[in-house]
Amino acid sequence: MATASRRHCRRSGVGEQLACSPARRRRLGGRRQAPPLLRTSTAAVAALSLALLSSPAAAQVAVRGEVVHTLAGPALRPGVVIARDGRIDWVGPAAEARVPPGFRVLDAAVVTPGLIDAHSVVGLAGILNQRAGNDTQVEDQDQLELSDPIQPELRAVDAYNAREELVAWLRSFGVTTVHTGHGPGALVSGQTMIVKTRGATVEEALVEPLTMVAFTLGPAVSSRFESPGTRGKGVAMLRADLLKARRYLEKQDDADPAKRPDRDLELEALGKVLAREVPAMITAQSATEIMTALRLQREFGFELVLDGAAEAYLLLEEIRDAKVPVLLHPPMVRPGGEMRNASFETAAKLRQAGIPFAFQSGYESYVPKTRVVLFEAAIAAANGLGFDGALEAITLGAARILGVDGRIGSLERGKDADLALFDGDPFEYTSRVCAVVIEGVPVSEQCR
Numbered sequence: 180m181a182t183a184s185r186r187h188c189r190r191s192g193v194g195e196q197l198a199c200s201p202a203r204r205r206r207l208g209g210r211r212q213a214p215p216l217l218r219t220s221t222a223a224v225a226a227l228s229l230a231l232l233s234s235p236a237a238a239q240v241a242v243r244g245e246v247v248h249t250l251a252g253p254a255l256r257p258g259v260v261i262a263r264d265g266r267i268d269w270v271g272p273a274a275e276a277r278v279p280p281g282f283r284v285l286d287a288a289v290v291t292p293g294l295i296d297a298h299s300v301v302g303l304a305g306i307l308n309q310r311a312g313n314d315t316q317v318e319d320q321d322q323l324e325l326s327d328p329i330q331p332e333l334r335a336v337d338a339y340n341a342r343e344e345l346v347a348w349l350r351s352f353g354v355t356t357v358h359t360g361h362g363p364g365a366l367v368s369g370q371t372m373i374v375k376t377r378g379a380t381v382e383e384a385l386v387e388p389l390t391m392v393a394f395t396l397g398p399a400v401s402s403r404f405e406s407p408g409t410r411g412k413g414v415a416m417l418r419a420d421l422l423k424a425r426r427y428l429e430k431q432d433d434a435d436p437a438k439r440p441d442r443d444l445e446l447e448a449l450g451k452v453l454a455r456e457v458p459a460m461i462t463a464q465s466a467t468e469i470m471t472a473l474r475l476q477r478e479f480g481f482e483l484v485l486d487g488a489a490e491a492y493l494l495l496e497e498i499r500d501a502k503v504p505v506l507l508h509p510p511m512v513r514p515g516g517e518m519r520n521a522s523f524e525t526a527a528k529l530r531q532a533g534i535p536f537a538f539q540s541g542y543e544s545y546v547p548k549t550r551v552v553l554f555e556a557a558i559a560a561a562n563g564l565g566f567d568g569a570l571e572a573i574t575l576g577a578a579r580i581l582g583v584d585g586r587i588g589s590l591e592r593g594k595d596a597d598l599a600l601f602d603g604d605p606f607e608y609t610s611r612v613c614a615v616v617i618e619g620v621p622v623s624e625q626c627r
Contacts, residue, residue: 238265238619241278242598244290250575250589260290262596262619270590285614285621289605291570292590293355293597293617295577296552298460298486298506298539300362302339302346302374304548319343322362322542324369328404328413329420331392331452332444333369335360339381341374345549346384349540350376351627352551353599353612356386358581362542363395363462363486364403366413367420370448371460373581375597377617390581391460391484392452396468397517414471421479424449458482460506464489464517473501484580487541489521495532504535504580507572509555510562512541526572527563537577557606569606602626 240262247258249270259276261269269276278284305319321338324330339359340346349357355376361369371391378384400413407413427446433439452459461472464487476483485491485505489512491498498505510523529536538559540550552573560569578588587595596619603610615623 238596239263239279239281240283240285240596240616240619240621241276242285242287242290242600242616243273243276244287244600246288247290247590248292248570249591250292250571251591258290260590260596260598262616265596265618265620267590267592267594267596269592283621285600285616287600287613288603289601289610290590291353291599291601291605292574292588293595293599293615294353294553294573295537295581295588296349296354296357296359296540297537297573297577297580298371298541299349299357299359299549300542301349301357301540301549302341302343302359303335303361304345304542305340306344306348306548322360322368323364323403324361325365325403328366328400328407329416330365330369330445331367331448333361334389335370335372336381336385336388339372339374339384341378341380341384346376349549349551350615350617351612351623351625352553353601353605353615354552355597355599355615355617356578356583356587358390358539358577360390361393363393364399365395366400366407366417367449368393368395373583375617377620377622386583386586389451389457391458392448393486394459394461394472396461396463396471397465399462399517410467410471414475417475418478420445421449421453421475424453425479428453452481453479455480455482458484460484460486462486464508465520466490466493469494470497473497473503476501476503486539487517489518489525491534492522492525492528495528495534499532499534504537505529506539506580507536509539509541509550509552510558511550511555523558523562526559526568527565530564530568535576535580536572537580538572553605553612557608560606566604566606 242260245257247255255272257273259273300322303322307319324333358371358373360371370389371393372388373386373390374384375386401408407416424446427440428450430440451457459481463469463472483503485503487508488505489508491505507526508521512518512521514521538552538555540552543549556569556573560566575588578584587597598616599612600614601610602613611626613626614621
C-alpha cells in the first residue's frame with residue numbers, strides 16, 4: 180500500500196496553513212487592517228467575523244496536498260484544489276496552481292474527496308442509546324418503529340437530529356456525507372435520505388430528502404414482531420402490500436377524479452418504489468435472503484440495492500447478472516447470528532466480479548452506535564481490495580450507487596468542495612484526519 184510521507188502541520192511564506200493547533204494561523208498576505216470605524220469597536224469586529232464565516236466568503240479556500248487523490252484520474256503529487264463559493268473551481272498540479280488573493284490555504288500530506296457513509300442510522304440513532312420512557316427522558320432511538328412491521332411512510336427528515344454528537348464524531352474522521360434513515364429490523368422500516376455532516380437543522384444538512392425505502396428480510400424481522408414469524412410469511416406480506424400499491428397507482432391514473440382513491444401515505448411510498456422513482460434497499464444477509472430479494476425484484480420490477488449482503492460471495496454471478504449494487508456490511512462486524520459468515524474478503528470478491536459496492540457504517544445496538552467507514556475500508560484494503568478499491572468504495576463508488584456522483588465523490592471542477600485532509604496514508608492506523616472541508620468551509624481543524 181502506497182504511503183505518503185508524513186509531516187507536521189507548519190507555516191509557509193504565503194497563505195494560511197493548516198496547523199494541528201488552531202492558534203498557528205495567519206492571513207494571506209498578512210493581517211488585514213480593519214477600517215477606522217471598526218478599529219474602535221471590538222464587538223463590531225467580532226460581529227463582522229461571524230458574518231464572514233457564515234457568508235460565501237468563508238467558502239474561498241485552497242487545499243494543497245503532497246498527494247491529492249481526485250478519483251477522477253491519477254493522483255496529483257503534489258496537487259492543489261481551489262474552492263470558490265462552495266464548489267471546486269480548479270484542481271490540478273501544484274506547479275500550475277494560481278491561488279487567488281485572500282483565499283485561505285490549508286496544507287496536508289494526503290487529500291481525498293470527503294468520505295461518504297453509504298448507509299447509516301446516525302442522526303436517528305443517537306450516542307446516548309436511550310429509548311422513550313427511560314429515567315433521563317432522553318430519546319435518541321428513532322431508527323426503528325416497532326408498532327407495525329410495514330411502515331414505508333415514515334420519513335427520515337422528520338426524525339433526523341442534525342445536532343446529534345455522532346454526526347460531528349463521524350465528520351471528525353473525514354465523513355462529509357451520510358446516507359441515513361430508518362434502519363433494518365422491519366419488513367419495511369421507512370425512508371432514507373442523504374445529508375452533509377454539518378448544519379444545525381435538517382434543512383441545512385439536507386442533500387436529498389428521499390433516497391431509498393428500507394426493507395429487511397430474515398430473522399431480524401421475526402425476532403421483533405409476532406407476525407411475520409417465518410421467512411415465507413414475511414415475503415407474502417410484502418408481496419400483498421406491493422400488489423395493493425400497484426392497484427393504488429393504477430387507480431390514481433383514472434380519468435375520472437371521482438374514482439381516484441384517497442391519498443394513502445403507505446401505498447404512496449411503495450408506489451414510488453414500483454414506479455422506480457426510488458430504489459428498494461433490502462437488507463438481506465444470508466444467501467437465502469439475497470435470492471429472495473432478487474426474486475422480488477424480478478417480480479415487481481423495482482430498482483434494487485442490496486444492503487448488508489454478508490453471504491454475497493456465494494452469489495456473485497447472480498448479483499452481477501441482476502445488475503444490483505451492494506451496500507456492504509462493515510467488514511469488522513461481529514460475526515454472529517445472521518453475520519456468522521461475514522468475511523473480510525467480500526469487498527475484494529465483489530470488485531473482482533465487477534459488482535458495484537460501497538461501505539457502510541451500518542447499525543450498532545451498542546455505543547457508540549456507529550462504526551466509521553474509513554476504518555472499515557482500511558480492513559478491506561488489507562484483505563485483497565487494495566488502496567484504490569477501498570478509497571473508491573467510500574467516495575465515488577458510494578456516490579454513484581446513491582445517485583449523487585454529479586455532486587460529490589470526486590474532486591472535479593463544479594462539484595461540491597468536500598475534502599478530507601490527512602497527515603499520512605488514510606488507511607494507515609497511525610494516520611490522522613487533520614481537517615475537514617464541506618462545501619468550501621473548514622468545519623474541523625483538529626487532528627484525530
